[in-house]
Amino acid sequence: METTIKTRLPRQRACNEKNEKGKICAGHLKRWYHYGADWEKQYGENAELYRCEKCKTVYLPNPEEEARTGTLAW
Numbered sequence: 001m002e003t004t005i006k007t008r009l010p011r012q013r014a015c016n017e018k019n020e021k022g023k024i025c026a027g028h029l030k031r032w033y034h035y036g037a038d039w040e041k042q043y044g045e046n047a048e049l050y051r052c053e054k055c056k057t058v059y060l061p062n063p064e065e066e067a068r069t070g071t072l073a074w
Ligand SMILES: [Zn+2]
Pocket: 015, 016, 017, 025, 026, 027, 052, 053, 054, 055, 056, 057
């Protein structure tokens, strides 16, 4: 199964991915803790990743929302 990866909008809590019928998913975004080695390699051990509980789309943290690590400070 292919994983869709999106960037979270500020304070976004519901999935805005569209399903194959063009309807908004609206599933709840849950903090995803056990994301496995591949993701760890790319985003670090303590990445703030979220995943839709309905369609499993993965949401990356929004860079405009406070950057907790400091490495994203432009
Ligand atoms: Zn969804």
